[in-house]
Amino acid sequence: VFVRVGSELRGSDLAGATLIRLTQEDFILPGLFDLHAHYAVDLYGEGRVDDDQAYPTLFLANGVTSTYPAGEIDPVKMQALRVRIENGEQVGPRLFNSGPYFGTARQGWDQEITAGEIRSEVDHWYAEGVRNFKAKGIRPGHLQALIDAAHSHGATVTAHLDSGYRNSVNPRDAIAMGLDRVEHFLGGDALTPDRSAYASLVEMTPDMPEFGRIAQLYIDNGVYFDATLSAYGYYGERDPEVYTYFEPEMDYLTPEARAAVESRLPREVNQQFERIYWVKRELIKAFYDMGGGDLITLGTDHPSWGEYFTPFSIHRELHTMVLAGLPPAAALRTATINAARALQVEDRLGTVEPGKLADLVIVTGNPLSDIRNTRHLHTVIRAGTIYDSRKLMDSVKGKLDVARAGGPD
Secondary structure, eight states: OOEEETTEEEOSOOTTOOOOOOOTTEEEEEOEEETTBOOBSSOSSTTOOOBSSHHHHHHHHTTEEEEOOSSBSSHHHHHHHHHHHHTTSSOOOEEOOOOBEESTTSTTOOTTOOHHHHHHHHHHHHHTTOOEEEEESOOHHHHHHHHHHHHHTTOEEEEEOOOSGGGOOOHHHHHHHTOOEEESOOOSTTSOTTSOHHHHHTTOOTTOHHHHHHHHHHHHHTOEEEOOHHHHHTTSSOOHHHHSSSOOGGGGBOHHHHHHHHHSOOOOOOHHHHHHHHHHHHHHHHHIIIIIGGGEEOOOOBTSSTTOOGGGHHHHHHHHHHHHTOOHHHHHHHTTHHHHHHTTOTTTSSSOOTTSOOOEEEEESOTTTOGGGGGSEEEEEETTEEEEHHHHHHHTTTOBOOOOOOOOO
16 A cells, blocks of 8 residues: 655555545545344345355455354355455455354254364364364353363353353353353343343343443453444344435346345334444443453344345444434444454554555545545555445345344344
8 A cells, every 4th residue: 555645656656556536525544344244145044145246346345355254154165265256266355264053053063062073173274274263052051162262272152142041141141151242232141141131231221230240350351342233223123324325226236136025024023132233332332431442343134134235234323323312433333343352363454554464445525524535435445456436336236135034143
């Protein structure tokens, strides 16, 4: 990357350099991370289709230069996708593979699996390049075995947890085991083991002593929290501030997918998820105010939801965080340096500074004044390769198939 300061062009090697002309309205950001970015590859459910072409292209076109799938239904396919992107055979973001789910989210998961067998799986996937593992629907003993095995390699573990109900794992107990990151909700003492986490979450408020205790536990132990705010909002009555400003994403659908979406009747509001959306907004602001801002990461958890198209979701998630009360700069950190630290790659990604990889996004309009300006991007740079965002988007118009309705993963 070279920068012109006045009349001087600064850089280590100017031979063959490409000059990007910017105006005073342009702003350079670090490349964005989505730490809960499910690809449309071998997804569950009737009517699902693989899409390993349009999705990666649209991720990059939207400024997402790094993704973590947070659980892979078909880890072999996802490894192959990463290799194609790394070899330049396909356009797409960096892909930090998670390997298979550990727990009942994996089809055919053996509840009698031993700690030794879990370690063998971790050893295998670590050798394949996985550095950050994902658990969902896992029992306490199995989670401890996974954490121990991953940590022996210097790898991390994130988990979609519950309340302790029916032999699930409460985040409070997972943190004591050494868990590195938690998906979706903070949890803790407010999630009672006599019912599911969702049933308890609708009653949580920031002033509950139980919430204060669990939030402080995250902070004291440096545990990251991936909020996925807008994912839950989809199931409720959509917040018009989040859903009215974005460009028509229907243009990117195949004709068949577009017809399916347009003919679909409006979904009945899920009252529980509607409440959870607003609760999560209150809690993330309280967590930030307590000093947890550096531990919040951005994840979209799409394409889990119907017509909510994953590559565009990064902008809605940023906007939702600001609506929750985070300053725009703090929201941007969730998708940049916080995410890089959570994946242990902050030495080369997450900020714009000498010595780091050239993953950059150039937008028109200051996102610190209006976070929605992240949507006005025109240039994406990944590993020093320059892409015209608009050309990338145009290349896959009419090629995106719809992910059928699923659930939080």
